[in-house]
Structure formats: structure tokens, C-alpha cells
Amino acid sequence: MSPPSAHHDPPAEPLQPPGIELHSIDYVPASERHGSVRDLGAFWFVSSVNLTGLATGVTTLAAGAGLVWTLLATVTGALFGTFFMAFHSAQGPQLGLPQLVQSRPQFGYLGAAVTVWVFAFVNYVAFNTSDAILSGDALQALAGLPPDAGYFLSASVAAVLALFGYRWIHRVNQWLTWPLLLVMAGLTIAAGASAALPADAWTLGAFRLGPFMTVFAIVAGFQLGWAPYVSDYSRYLPADVGVRATFWWTYLPSALSAVWVFGLGAVMSAAAAPGLSPVEGFRAVGDGLWPGFGTLAVVAQFAGLLAVMAVNQYGGMMSLISIVDSLRPVRPTRALRVAGIVAMFAVVWATARFVGVERFTAFYGNVLIFIGYLFTPWTAINLVDYFFVRRGRYSIREIFKAEGMYGRWGWRGQTAYALALAAMVPFMVTAPYTGPAARALGGIDATIFVGLLVAGVAYQRVCRNLDLEAEWRVVEAEGLARHR
Numbered sequence: 001m002s003p004p005s006a007h008h009d010p011p012a013e014p015l016q017p018p019g020i021e022l023h024s025i026d027y028v029p030a031s032e033r034h035g036s037v038r039d040l041g042a043f044w045f046v047s048s049v050n051l052t053g054l055a056t057g058v059t060t061l062a063a064g065a066g067l068v069w070t071l072l073a074t075v076t077g078a079l080f081g082t083f084f085m086a087f088h089s090a091q092g093p094q095l096g097l098p099q100l101v102q103s104r105p106q107f108g109y110l111g112a113a114v115t116v117w118v119f120a121f122v123n124y125v126a127f128n129t130s131d132a133i134l135s136g137d138a139l140q141a142l143a144g145l146p147p148d149a150g151y152f153l154s155a156s157v158a159a160v161l162a163l164f165g166y167r168w169i170h171r172v173n174q175w176l177t178w179p180l181l182l183v184m185a186g187l188t189i190a191a192g193a194s195a196a197l198p199a200d201a202w203t204l205g206a207f208r209l210g211p212f213m214t215v216f217a218i219v220a221g222f223q224l225g226w227a228p229y230v231s232d233y234s235r236y237l238p239a240d241v242g243v244r245a246t247f248w249w250t251y252l253p254s255a256l257s258a259v260w261v262f263g264l265g266a267v268m269s270a271a272a273a274p275g276l277s278p279v280e281g282f283r284a285v286g287d288g289l290w291p292g293f294g295t296l297a298v299v300a301q302f303a304g305l306l307a308v309m310a311v312n313q314y315g316g317m318m319s320l321i322s323i324v325d326s327l328r329p330v331r332p333t334r335a336l337r338v339a340g341i342v343a344m345f346a347v348v349w350a351t352a353r354f355v356g357v358e359r360f361t362a363f364y365g366n367v368l369i370f371i372g373y374l375f376t377p378w379t380a381i382n383l384v385d386y387f388f389v390r391r392g393r394y395s396i397r398e399i400f401k402a403e404g405m406y407g408r409w410g411w412r413g414q415t416a417y418a419l420a421l422a423a424m425v426p427f428m429v430t431a432p433y434t435g436p437a438a439r440a441l442g443g444i445d446a447t448i449f450v451g452l453l454v455a456g457v458a459y460q461r462v463c464r465n466l467d468l469e470a471e472w473r474v475v476e477a478e479g480l481a482r483h484r
């Protein structure tokens with residue numbers, strides 16, 4: 001099959017060059033699909049095993065629920081948030097498209113760029129800024145480099161990996177799987193046996209629903225934060241890979257990784273001396289197992305951080321290209337990918353320098369909360385459209401047409417998104433603002449439930465007058481996308 005439109009044809013280069021990926025936001029034809037669904041297991045397990053993942057645990061413990069209740073909220077939040085994220089992953093092999101391009105049928109060709117992709121770019125910048133701060137802190141602790149130099153070096157390595165793209169990002173994550181498993185096991189023993197843990201650390205303590213739900217929202221929001229780009233890393237799989245297999249090979253490794261890493265980060269935070277930066281605290285706890293193990297563990301987690309920085313730079317690059325393409329169709333060449341990665345590099349470096357390691361915990365906590373607010377409605381709209389409205393039947397060519405059948409402005413998606421955000425505001429719990437409904441509930445953040453319900457129901461109702469039969473005739477005639 002030919003690609004969906006002329007300006008999205010791959011460049012006239014060999015199909016399998018010695019390294020650098022050819023595609024970006026364009027359709028991946030069946031002839032270039034490869035890999036096994038099991039590859040997703042290593043990818044999604046490793047993606048949380050890094051310094052930022054451990055720092056997420058530090059942030060959750062700071063919510064004040066107590067260690068045991070924090071761990072229980074982490075488990076429930078991870079299982080809940082990963083459920084939706086994994087269903088997004090299942091879309092990749094069926095459509096052969098990156099995740100955000102799939103938003104055009106719901107939000108419109110231009111509307112997706114204005115509503116969804118701008119928020120997605122903020123998502124990438126925010127997470128990469130957090131990664132940048134920790135990478136600078138890690139290289140300062142390990143090699144004495146100034147934080148700016150540490151970030152520049154780390155981001156350069158990640159940028160090269162992001163430029164090489166999909167195949168190499170998967171490959172590096174596979175290489176890191178077993179070393180990081182062993183390091184995580186060692187850190188778990190060190191943290192659990194640490195003499196620095198408070199005497200009552202494992203006491204259940206009083207249950208306070210407000211802090212518990214804050215931890216739940218942070219962890220579920222982190223997992224939902226993968227949703228805008230989760231299918232980017234399954235879109236090269238053969239089209240006959242089923243939804244069920246893709247779901248489980250994403251859900252189980254990602255949920256397990258989140259529970260283990262975030263939970264361990266919380267325990268290590270409880271055992272660390274006050275006033276230490278996250279990296280210094282992790283190293284000190286690790287050295288409790290044997291002298292030098294803490295340094296080894298930080299090095300291993302730093303390697304995992306470089307891998308996830310590449311994932312975020314890769315996703316940010318595709319988000320930028322998607323925005324530009326919606327305004328003026330572009331040819332997704334290697335040079336354009338390089339430009340997108342360089343732009344991400346510059347924006348993140350400037351933001352990281354402004355925030356600094358001293359304000360990391362506060363910055364990162366706000367990132368986790370607000371990203372969850374922004375993408376909860378989008379998740380519901382995208383999944384309801386895929387599984388219940390259009391049932392996986394999309395025209396790939398029409399997705400890439402500005403005046404195609406999905407339109408420039410998808411009023412249905414825009415309306416459902418706006419209604420959901422409006423319904424969520426009274427339930428928000430943030431440092432600068434707590435909504436009236438949240439105050440009435442005693443400081444409980446219920447936005448994730450409100451956002452999912454309102455967005456999903458509203459979108460399904462406004463889609464009742466869609467002429468799906470006409471759409472499906474176009475899809476069947478095209479024959480590109482596999483549907484369930």
C-alpha cells in the first residue's frame with residue numbers, strides 16, 4: 001500500500017538505512033512493520049526505572065498520607081492510570097500512526113493542533129525539564145560537573161538516540177532491562193533494611209482521604225502522561241497484532257514498574273536525611289547496602305534517565321512537527337526531525353535553568369498534577385471514539401487532509417473537552433487553587449473521575465448524529481487501517 005498522501009511519503013532513501021529512522025508523523029506501511037508484541041514489555045518496564053521515576057515517589061510521600069498509605073495509593077493509582085494508557089498503546093499496530101495524529105478525527109485537522117498538541121508539547125517540556133534537572137544533579141554528584149554542563153551532555157546523548165528513533169530506543173531499553181532489574185532489587189533491599197527509616201515507618205497510621213487521593217492522582221496522572229505518545233512505540237508492530245496482546249504487554253510491565261519504582265522512591269525518601277537533593281538521598285540509601293552501591297545505583301538509574309529523555313525528546317519532536325504540519329503541510333524528512341529535536345533541546349534547557357534543582361520537588365509535583373488535568377479528558381474522548389464510536393475504523397488518507405471528511409475543527413471533541421475541563425475545575429486541588437467541590441469534600445481531588453466520566457459521556461452523546469456509514473465506506477475502500 002502506498003502512504004496516505006504525497007507530502008507524507010517517506011524520503012527517497014533506502015527502506016532500512018544503517019541507523020536513522022525515516023518516518024516521523026506519517027503512516028508506517030505494512031511492508032515496514034517489524035518486531036514482536038513482547039518488545040513492549042521491556043520498553044514499558046524500563047521507561048519508569050530512572051531517577052525521575054524514583055523522584056515521583058519522593059513527591060508522593062510529601063503529600064502527607066504516611067508511608068504505608070502512600071504505597072497503597074501508589075498501587076491503586078498505577079493500576080487505574082495504566083489501564084487507560086495501555087488501551088492507547090493498542091491503537092498503534094491497528095493504525096500505524098503516532099498517537100497524537102489519531103486525535104484529528106475527534107478534534108479536527110487544525111483543532112487537534114490548537115487543543116491537543118499544544119498541551120502535549122507542554123507535557124514533553126515539563127517532563128523533560130524534570131529529567132534535565134535530575135540529569136544535571138546526577139552528573140554533579142557523580143563527576144563534579146556543573147548542572148548546566150551535566151544537562152547539556154545528557155540531553156545531547158538523548159537527542160542522538162531520539163534522532164536514530166524507534167528501533168534504537170526499543171533496543172536500548174532491551175539492553176537496560178536486566179541491569180536495571182538487578183539494581184532495583186539491590187535498592188529495594190537497601191531501602192527496606194535501612195536503619196534510617198523512622199521507627200513507625202511501617203505502622204499503618206490514620207487514614208486521611210485527602211492526601212491519599214492526592215497520591216492516587218499523582219500516580220494515575222503520571223501513567224496517563226504516557227497516553228499522548230504511548231502508541232508511538234507500538235506503531236511499527238505488524239497490523240495483525242491484536243488489541244488484547246498489545247494491551248497486556250503494555251499494561252502489566254508499565255503498572256509493575258510504576259508500583260515498584262514509585263513505591264521504592266517513597267521508601268528511600270523516608271530513609272534519606274533531610275535537606276539532601278533526590279540524587280544525594282538515593283545514593284546515601286544505596287550505600288547502606290555496601291559502600292559504593294549507591295553510586296552504582298545512581299549510574300544505572302542515570303542510564304535509564306537518558307533513555308526516557310530520548311523518549312520525551314522523540315515525542316516532543318513529533319508533537320512539534322504535528323503542529324507545524326497542521327498549519328502548513330510538511331515533508332517529514334530527517335532534517336525536519338533534527339530541527340524538532342534541537343528546538344526541544346533549547347526550550348527544555350532554558351526551562352531547566354529557570355527552575356533549578358532547589359525547586360525541583362515543587363515543580364515536579366505541579367507537573368504531575370496539571371498534566372493529569374489536561375490529558376484526562378483527552379484520554380476519555382480518544383478511547384471512546386476509537387472503541388465505541390468509530391470502532392477503530394479510520395481513513396488514514398483523510399487524517400492527513402486539511403479539508404478531509406474529519407474537518408478542520410472537530411466541534412464534537414472540542415465541546416466534550418471544554419465541558420470536561422469546566423466540570424473538573426471545582427474538584428481541583430493545587431497549591432494556588434482548591435475548588436469549592438474539593439473543599440466541601442475535605443480536600444479530596446476527584447478530578448480524574450469527573451474528567452473521564454464527563455468527557456466520555458459528552459463525546460458519545462454529541463457523536464450520535466455522525467454519518468458513520470459514509471465514513472466506513474471510505475475506510476473500507478481505502479483498506480489501509482485494520483479495525484477490530
